Structures are given as C-alpha cells and as structure tokens.
Amino acid sequence: MTVTEPGSTEVTPVELVTLTIDDVEVSVPKGTLVIRAAELIGTEIPRFCDHPLLEPVGACRQCLVEVPDAGNGRGMPKPQASCTLEVAPGMVVNTQVTSPAADKAQRGNLEFLLANHPLDCPVCDKGGECPLQNQALSHGNGESRFIESKRLFAKPVNVSENVLLDRERCVLCQRCTRFSEEIAGDPFIALLERGAQQQIGIADGEPFHSYFSGNTIQICPVGALTSADYRFRSRPFDLVSVPSVAEHDACGAAIRIDHRRGKVMRRLAGDDPEVNEEWITDKDRFAFTWSTRDDRLRTPLVRDAESGELQPMSWPGALAVAARGLSGTQPGVLTGGRLTLEDAYAYAKFARAVLGTNDIDFRSRPVSDEETAFLAHHVAGAGRGVTYRDLDRAGTVVLAGLEPEDEAGTLFLRLRKAVKNGTRVVAVASHLTRGLRKLDAELVSAVPGREAEALAGLSLGDTDVVLAGERLGLAPGGLAAAVDLVGRAGARLAWVPRRAGDRGAVDAGCLPTLLPGGRPVAEAEARADLAAAWGVDQLPDTTGRDTVGIIAALAAGELTSAVIGGVELADLPDPAAARAALETAEFVVSLEVRAGDVAPYADVVLPVAPPVEKSGTFVNWEGRRRPFDTALEVSGSLPDVRVLAGIAEELGTPLGIRGVAAARRELDELGAWDGARAPFETARANPPAESGAVVLDTWKQLIDDGRLQDGADTYRLTARPARLKANAATLAAANVEPGGSARLSTERGAAEFIAEVADLPDGVVWVPANSEGVNVRSVLAAGPGDPVTLSDSREERA
Amino acid sequence: MSTLKETLWDPVAGFGVTFRTMFKKPVTERYPQEKRPTAPRFHGRHQLNRWPDGLEKCVGCELCAWACPADAIYVEGASNTEDERFSPGERYGRVYQINYLRCILCGLCIEACPTRALTMTNEYELADDNREDLIYEKSDLLAPLLPGMTEPPHEMLISDDHHDYYRGKSLPIVEADDATDSGEAR
Numbered sequence: 001m002t003v004t005e006p007g008s009t010e011v012t013p014v015e016l017v018t019l020t021i022d023d024v025e026v027s028v029p030k031g032t033l034v035i036r037a038a039e040l041i042g043t044e045i046p047r048f049c050d051h052p053l054l055e056p057v058g059a060c061r062q063c064l065v066e067v068p069d070a071g072n073g074r075g076m077p078k079p080q081a082s083c084t085l086e087v088a089p090g091m092v093v094n095t096q097v098t099s100p101a102a103d104k105a106q107r108g109n110l111e112f113l114l115a116n117h118p119l120d121c122p123v124c125d126k127g128g129e130c131p132l133q134n135q136a137l138s139h140g141n142g143e144s145r146f147i148e149s150k151r152l153f154a155k156p157v158n159v160s161e162n163v164l165l166d167r168e169r170c171v172l173c174q175r176c177t178r179f180s181e182e183i184a185g186d187p188f189i190a191l192l193e194r195g196a197q198q199q200i201g202i203a204d205g206e207p208f209h210s211y212f213s214g215n216t217i218q219i220c221p222v223g224a225l226t227s228a229d230y231r232f233r234s235r236p237f238d239l240v241s242v243p244s245v246a247e248h249d250a251c252g253a254a255i256r257i258d259h260r261r262g263k264v265m266r267r268l269a270g271d272d273p274e275v276n277e278e279w280i281t282d283k284d285r286f287a288f289t290w291s292t293r294d295d296r297l298r299t300p301l302v303r304d305a306e307s308g309e310l311q312p313m314s315w316p317g318a319l320a321v322a323a324r325g326l327s328g329t330q331p332g333v334l335t336g337g338r339l340t341l342e343d344a345y346a347y348a349k350f351a352r353a354v355l356g357t358n359d360i361d362f363r364s365r366p367v368s369d370e371e372t373a374f375l376a377h378h379v380a381g382a383g384r385g386v387t388y389r390d391l392d393r394a395g396t397v398v399l400a401g402l403e404p405e406d407e408a409g410t411l412f413l414r415l416r417k418a419v420k421n422g423t424r425v426v427a428v429a430s431h432l433t434r435g436l437r438k439l440d441a442e443l444v445s446a447v448p449g450r451e452a453e454a455l456a457g458l459s460l461g462d463t464d465v466v467l468a469g470e471r472l473g474l475a476p477g478g479l480a481a482a483v484d485l486v487g488r489a490g491a492r493l494a495w496v497p498r499r500a501g502d503r504g505a506v507d508a509g510c511l512p513t514l515l516p517g518g519r520p521v522a523e524a525e526a527r528a529d530l531a532a533a534w535g536v537d538q539l540p541d542t543t544g545r546d547t548v549g550i551i552a553a554l555a556a557g558e559l560t561s562a563v564i565g566g567v568e569l570a571d572l573p574d575p576a577a578a579r580a581a582l583e584t585a586e587f588v589v590s591l592e593v594r595a596g597d598v599a600p601y602a603d604v605v606l607p608v609a610p611p612v613e614k615s616g617t618f619v620n621w622e623g624r625r626r627p628f629d630t631a632l633e634v635s636g637s638l639p640d641v642r643v644l645a646g647i648a649e650e651l652g653t654p655l656g657i658r659g660v661a662a663a664r665r666e667l668d669e670l671g672a673w674d675g676a677r678a679p680f681e682t683a684r685a686n687p688p689a690e691s692g693a694v695v696l697d698t699w700k701q702l703i704d705d706g707r708l709q710d711g712a713d714t715y716r717l718t719a720r721p722a723r724l725k726a727n728a729a730t731l732a733a734a735n736v737e738p739g740g741s742a743r744l745s746t747e748r749g750a751a752e753f754i755a756e757v758a759d760l761p762d763g764v765v766w767v768p769a770n771s772e773g774v775n776v777r778s779v780l781a782a783g784p785g786d787p788v789t790l791s792d793s794r795e796e797r798a
Numbered sequence: 799m800s801t802l803k804e805t806l807w808d809p810v811a812g813f814g815v816t817f818r819t820m821f822k823k824p825v826t827e828r829y830p831q832e833k834r835p836t837a838p839r840f841h842g843r844h845q846l847n848r849w850p851d852g853l854e855k856c857v858g859c860e861l862c863a864w865a866c867p868a869d870a871i872y873v874e875g876a877s878n879t880e881d882e883r884f885s886p887g888e889r890y891g892r893v894y895q896i897n898y899l900r901c902i903l904c905g906l907c908i909e910a911c912p913t914r915a916l917t918m919t920n921e922y923e924l925a926d927d928n929r930e931d932l933i934y935e936k937s938d939l940l941a942p943l944l945p946g947m948t949e950p951p952h953e954m955l956i957s958d959d960h961h962d963y964y965r966g967k968s969l970p971i972v973e974a975d976d977a978t979d980s981g982e983a984r
Contacts, residue, residue: 122859122912123889156888232875232889235860
C-alpha cells in the first residue's frame with residue numbers, strides 16, 4: 001500500500017516464433033497456440049472448447065486446420081486442432097480461409113455436433129447469443145443430412161439450485177468441468193458415461209455447490225447450462241447491457257448489468273484482465289434483487305409528532321424537517337461501508353463543513369484505535385498499492401484475518417491462479433477451511449485475537465505480500481504485527497476490507513481522525529488547507545469519536561442526534577446497545593435504500609438510490625478506482641450526495657456539491673495529503689489474557705442472510721450449511737457429540753448449531769456469523785476473539 | 799383569348815363522363831352496413847393458435863418481437879410447471895401484447911413464428927377511441943376454444959411427449975369428457 005515497488009513495470013523479453021498462417025507471416029511469443037496466433041492476423045477459427053483462461057483440451061474438434069508444414073519440413077497428415085497446437089518456427093498453417101480441406105473438416109465436425117443437438121433454439125435461453133448458433137451459420141452447412149431420431153435426455157436437470165443442465169444441448173466441450181476444476185477448485189461437475197451416452201453430470205446427492213458456479217453458465221458455448229433465475233426471462237436482443245462494478249465486496253469485480261424495461265434481468269461477469277479476468281462470484285451474479293424488494297423506500301418519511309408513525313412527505317418538506325431537527329444538536333454520523341467514494345466524500349464534507357463535527361465513522365462493526373491509526377497511516381489516500389497482478393509475482397502471500405473465499409471471492413480466484421503459478425499461501429487462521437485448502441495454504445494456527453503472536457513468528461522475503469483482512473484489526477497488536485512483519489522483510493502489505501465502500505470511505509475521510517485524501521485531523525496545516533478549498537472559516541480540530549464512541553455518546557447524551565446511512569444495527573459491536581442509544585437520541589436522520597432496522601428509531605427517513613440507479617466509484621482493496629455509470633435511470637432516485645446537499649442548503653450552509661460528478665471533481669482537485677502521515681505505533685500490544693473460556697471465531701460466509709442477498713432465493717439455497725466447528729477435544733470437554741446439536745451462549749443470548757469436528761486449536765469454536773437465521777452478533781453480542789460458552793443443547797433443555 | 803371550343807364544348811364535355819357513369823355498376827362499398835369479405839390472405843388482426851387439446855402453441859420465444867420492424871410486439875416467456883401447463887414443452891408465453899397503434903400488419907412476425915402459433919385473421923376492424931384498448935393482450939389474441947379444446951392450464955392431453963405435438967402425429971387421441979357425454983346423448 002505505502003510501499004511501492006519501483007521495478008513493477010519491467011518488461012521481460014519474450015522469445016518470438018515466426019510462422020505462416022494463411023500465407024501471412026506472423027511473429028508470436030513462443031508457446032502461443034495456433035488458434036490465437038490466427039486471431040492476430042484477423043482470422044477467427046471456429047471453436048467451442050477453447051477458452052483463453054482455461055487449459056487447452058481439444059475436446060470439441062471444431063478448430064481443425066491444415067498444417068502442410070509443422071516447422072520441420074513435414075506436414076501433418078490430417079487436419080489438426082489449432083487450440084492444442086503450439087506454434088513452431090517455420091510452421092505453415094492453412095485455416096478455413098485458404099484451405100478447402102480445413103473448411104470441409106470444420107463443416108463436417110459441425111454437422112456431427114449438430115446431429116444430436118435439439119432444434120429448440122426458440123425456447124433456449126442461449127438463443128441469440130449462442131456460439132453454436134452463430135458458428136453453425138458462419139461455418140456450417142445449411143442443410144442437415146441427419147434424418148434419424150436424435151438422442152433424447154430428460155431435461156432440464158438441476159445440477160444445483162442455481163444451474164440447470166440440458167444434456168441434449170451439450171457438445172461436451174468441458175468448459176464447465178475445466179472451470180470448476182482449474183479456476184474454482186470445486187470439481188463437483190464432471191463427464192459421466194461413455195460413447196453416445198457421454199454427458200455432464202454430478203454425483204448422486206452432491207449438487208454443484210460452488211461459490212463460482214454461475215461462471216459456467218456464462219462460458220457454456222451452447223445452452224446446456226442455464227441459470228434457474230434467468231430462465232425464460234428475456235432474450236439477448238431485449239436487453240440493454242451496461243458495464244458496472246459489483247457492490248458486494250471490496251474486490252471491484254467488473255460486471256455487466258442487463259436490463260429490460262427498467263428491470264435488471266441478470267448480471268454477467270465483465271472482462272477486466274487486471275481485476276476479475278472474466279470471473280465473478282455467484283453473489284455478484286445472482287444477488288441483485290435486493291434493491292427492488294417491497295420494502296424499498298420511494299418517498300421521504302417523517303415521523304408524525306402526534307401519532308408517532310412515519311408518514312410520507314415531499315422532498316422539500318422532509319429536507320426542511322431534517323435540517324430543523326439537526327440544527328442546534330450535537331450530531332454523530334455513521335455512514336456504513338457500502339457507499340461509493342463520492343457519497344462517502346459528501347458525508348465527510350457534510351459532517352465537517354456543515355455539522356461541524358469529526359464524529360464520523362464508516363465502520364459499522366467493532367473497531368479498535370489500532371485499526372483507526374493503521375488506516376490513517378497505511379491506507380488513507382495511499383493510492384494503488386499491492387495489485388492482483390502482484391499476487392502472481394509474490395513468492396509468499398500471507399493471509400491474516402481474512403478468509404478470501406467467503407470475504408473476497410474475486411481475490412480468492414486470483415490467489416488460486418497465483419498458487420498454480422507457484423505462489424505459496426500462508427494463512428494465519430484458526431483452521432484450514434475449504435477455501436484455504438483449495439489454495440494449498442499452509443496454516444499458521446492462531447487463536448482469534450492472538451494473531452499478533454503468529455505473525456511475529458513469520459519471516460518473509462521482499463517479494464512477499466501480506467493481506468490483512470478486516471478481522472485482523474480486532475486482534476490486539478494484529479495490524480502492528482503485520483506492519484512490523486513487512487517492515488522487517490521489505491515485503492508489502494494490503495488491507496482487504498469486506499465491503500465495497502470501505503476503502504473509498506477511508507480515502508474520502510469518513511473516519512474520526514481523517515479528513516478527505518488522508519489528511520490527518522490533528523494537522524493544523526491539513527485543516528487549513530481543506531478549509532480554504534471548501535471555503536469555510538475553520539474545521540473542527542478535535543479528533544472525533546469512532547463508531548463505538550458515537551454509540552456510547554448517544555446513549556450518554558453527549559451526542560444528541562445522528563445521521564445514519566446504510567448501517568445495519570445488527571453489524572454493530574453491540575446491536576442492543578445501539579438500539580438503546582438511538583432510542584435516547586433526540587433526532588435521527590436515516591438515509592436508506594430500503595426500510596431497515598434504523599427506521600423505527602428515525603425521525604426522518606430519506607430514500608437514496610442503490611448503486612444500480614446512480615453513478616459512482618468503488619475503490620477496491622488495491623486502491624484501484626472502479627467507476628460505474630447509472631444503469632437504470634429512475635426519476636426521484638437520488639444519490640446520498642444530492643440528499644445531503646439538500647439538508648445542507650436547508651441548514652443555510654450549502655455543501656457546495658450537488659451531484660456525483662461534482663463530488664468526484666472536487667475530490668480529485670483536493671488530491672491526497674502530501675504532508676507527514678499520522679504515526680502508527682508498531683509496539684507490541686498485550687494479547688488478551690487467557691480466560692479459560694471457549695474463544696469464538698466467526699465470519700460471514702459468502703452466501704448468507706445478508707440484506708444485499710434478499711430475494712435471490714435460488715442462489716441462497718446453494719449456501720453452505722451453518723455448522724459449528726471445533727476440535728474433538730473441545731467438543732468432548734463441552735459434552736457435545738459431533739453431528740449433534742451444540743449450544744453457544746453468552747450472557748446475552750444463545751444459539752444452536754450442529755457440531756462438526758475440524759482442526760481448530762483447543763478451546764476455539766467457529767460458527768458462520770450470519771447464516772440460517774442466526775446473526776451471531778445480534779444474538780450473542782460477540783465476535784471473533786470473544787469468550788463464549790459451549791454446551792450440549794440437550795443438557796440445557798433438561 | 800379563349801377559343802370557341804373552350805367556351806362552349808369543354809363545359810359540356812365533363813357532363814358526358816357523368817352521364818356515361820350513370821349506367822355503370824357503382825364501386826362504392828356500403829361499409830359498415832355491408833361488410834364485404836376480404837381477399838383470403840388479407841393481413842388482418844393476429845391470432846394465437848391452439849393445439850387441438852386447447853394448449854397454446856406459443857412458446858414465448860419472442861422471435862415475432864425480434865422480427866417486428868415496428869417494435870409492436872412485447873413478449874415475456876415463463877416456465878411451464880407440472881401444476882400449471884399452458885403449452886407443451888418447457889416454455890410458454892406469459893405475456894403477449896401486440897400494439898396495433900404501431901403494427902403495420904406486414905406479417906413478418908407470422909413468418910418468424912417457429913410453431914405457427916401466430917397467424918393472421920382477416921379481421922380488419924382495428925380502430926378504437928383510446929390508446930389502451932389498441933394494445934391487445936394475450937387474452938384478446940388467443941384463438942377461441944373449438945370443440946374438444948380445454949382452456950389451459952392443463953396437462954398435455956394429446957401425448958406425454960411434447961415432440962408429438964410438433965410432429966402432428968397423434969392428433970387427436972384423447973377426446974374430452976364432455977364431447978363423449980354429448981355423443982351418448984345423441
């Protein structure tokens with residue numbers, strides 16, 4: 001992040017090979033496949049199984065070319081599959097363009113592929129965007145000579161709740177099986193049977209449950225794999241496609257939103273070789289219905305003084321009520337982690353220039369002073385640091401407080417690719433999860449909360465990378481140990497938060513100690529600099545309160561009002577306390593897409609636009625800006641910046657920015673802070689004392705009960721079951737039988753899970769944080785590293 | 799300066815045409831009192847046809863909408879389920895609208911239809927006094943139920959294999975119950 005690699009742009013010399021394709025001489029890097037060398041001279045050889053990101057297999061035989069000279073003076077006797085043929089010096093290749101033999105071979109092959117392919121294009125979801133359809137027209141015979149009956153299969157088969165398989169349409173190219181095995185590492189789909197009965201399938205009772213299964217639908221060159229959600233919803237020519245960025249995690253995956261008549265029909269992976277290549281997680285693909293649920297807010301709501309109910313009101317009226325309520329109070333601002341960079345900047349400016357407070361925090365989760373200092377020192381305004389590409393070059397990648405498969409799916413796939421290229425992954429975690437196993441990760445076992453000790457014991461080289469997850473900030477001394485570790489080795493460190501808006505919020509200054517661009521609040525020069533740019537007399541100079549502080553101050557009456565955007569109370573360190581605090585607050589303004597759990601405490605609820613209805617920028621964990629445009633124009637759907645500008649105007653101190661473009665421009669003009677960075681102590685903090693109690697480890701699984709996954713019902717059925725994991729000794733000590741029901745409790749509440757044995761350290765249990773209706777934070781008021789009580793649930797009932 | 803011919807003959811000559819026409823059969827049609835049949839292949843209002851058991855032929859493929867040069871057709875497909883079957887096979891047209899304010903009755907849609915679900919009738923009286931009523935819904939376009947047809951949703955009555963419908967092989971095998979009853983009464 002702060003450490004930049006000077007030599008990262010060096011170009012390695014490539015050995016070129018010269019060959020002749022269709023009488024055109026072309027030089028390509030050694031090892032290139034003929035099919036791609038032909039693309040360079042503008043010849044597209046038809047293909048089905050070939051995919052640039054998958055290993056060559058030569059399964060469909062569609063890309064046959066004639067090779068009169070293989071580079072050794074001798075020709076190949078029969079047409080060759082150009083997708084498995086590497087170039088050789090002096091090779092001569094004739095494609096269908098110049099060789100009648102290649103053309104005939106391709107036409108013949110296509111006729112074979114179509115022999116058993118049903119003529120159901122009118123009812124097939126791929127119809128209109130189907131490589132088989134397209135290539136049958138461009139490289140096939142117009143007439144079929146096959147008059148016998150076609151092979152029939154029962155259709156469609158659910159290989160998972162998300163993915164439907166129509167075996168009649170399959171051309172056995174194995175793109176799906178290769179993707180699952182090579183890229184996702186979930187080989188739950190494979191070729192079964194032999195001969196004419198050969199087909200794709202799953203093992204009995206083992207559905208294709210992969211976090212990345214949706215990608216197989218997209219790369220299927222025929223309509224054999226289709227999406228259960230999108231089934232028969234529309235046709236390619238109905239759809240308006242808009243490139244966008246996924247809002248579910250901090251990876252910034254490029255996506256494509258396809259909409260029809262004002263409704264999003266589906267989302268597909270975008271193609272960005274620097275970020276997500278062509279893959280996205282199922283969450284990015286299928287979870288998009290959350291913003292159009294029934295609880296979507298369309299008009300401002302104001303609490304009626306007499307009835308105490310929220311009543312609809314006009315925008316000018318609601319903004320005036322919000323302004324009147326906020327004026328003369330001591331406000332705190334909680335922004336949540338899902339804002340775009342521009343909206344986060346609007347909140348940061350609104351808090352400082354309009355409300356005159358530094359009590360602003362984007363972290364709707366437990367926080368620590370260490371993390372605040374770390375973000376100020378290492379992350380804020382630091383620009384692009386470690387990139388996805390750097391993971392390929394890294395010797396070792398250390399994961400600390402981060403479970404990439406669940407918390408950053410795109411990063412997981414890139415790590416997996418890096419591992420195939422020889423990168424070693426070391427995970428500082430409580431146990432080897434399925435995701436870490438797929439990365440061949442070496443486990444450095446650590447009890448949650450004591451990661452610092454494990455990190456201190458590591459040593460790295462200067463090409464190595466440490467990826468610090470959000471949870472490392474909760475371990476006392478964890479981030480300090482990570483900084484210390486990379487400092488000793490000259491390695492590099494990146495902070496990988498969970499939410500799409502986290503990194504942007506740090507850059508935009510949604511922190512109590514930071515102004516936009518990483519300017520420290522404590523620096524008089526930074527404040528003066530910003531005050532001049534904003535045209536205000538002065539900015540508040542005292543360091544503000546963080547999330548925990550704001551909640552406590554609201555409860556104690558030190559703060560009397562709150563502006564809350566996109567925060568779920570269940571994510572906060574103590575949801576019950578947060579509810580009580582909002583109850584105490586005199587005035588609460590809530591900016592929300594959908595009526596959430598803040599609304600019951602809000603005096604004014606102002607509806608804001610979801611990402612699909614506004615433009616903006618997410619900053620991903622690399623520090624790469626991922627701008628996106630409005631996909632759906634919905635009148636009256638306003639971004640947060642516009643709403644905050646409205647309140648500011650009613651308060652008599654205009655915000656100075658009224659839209660996303662203006663906010664982006666102003667933020668760019670401000671630039672990053674070039675003065676001294678806030679200090680960060682790497683002194684060893686005291687690890688938590690051993691209490692003898694069972695320590696909880698928990699994080700949110702990719703597919704869980706999160707509100708951004710509401711409505712994606714078939715997708716949510718592919719979630720992993722919620723299981724409590726602990727080692728046999730821990731379970732035995734609590735009298736819990738593996739496979740039996742275990743009870744996890746604190747003073748605040750209890751939850752039951754089915755227990756499973758896993759390789760956790762003694763006295764540590766893991767549960768998913770928000771799966772199958774149990775929100776651990778809400779129920780137990782506990783998080784990673786907190787003590788809990790494990791017992792047999794039958795005992796409790798007895 | 800007009801000639802003698804222009805002054806005297808030309809005004810009378812026009813009445814000659816009128817006089818001759820008096821003895822010819824008039825071409826005027828007394829519409830709407832008398833409605834003359836159109837040419838048999840006249841492009842009139844569309845119709846969504848049914849299979850002999852009443853199931854809809856439309857599979858919601860939207861090829862008609864794709865072919866339409868006036869963008870007058872809107873279709874949404876949906877899945878048939880075991881409980882609710884509207885057409886043989888997997889897919890049916892859940893929404894089918896033709897906007898006759900836009901339709902130019904060119905017939906490209908019926909050429910595009912892969913199941914011969916969409917054809918054109920000879921009905922030409924497509925006028926109304928408001929715009930909404932000129933967007934014909936599926937219920938307006940579906941062919942009337944002929945004897946032996948049952949209003950969908952119902953299961954496939956002709957054959958369990960939906961391919962048999964398209965082959966036109968075994969039509970009609972199953973007689974509807976009420977048809978049998980009336981036969982006995984006779």
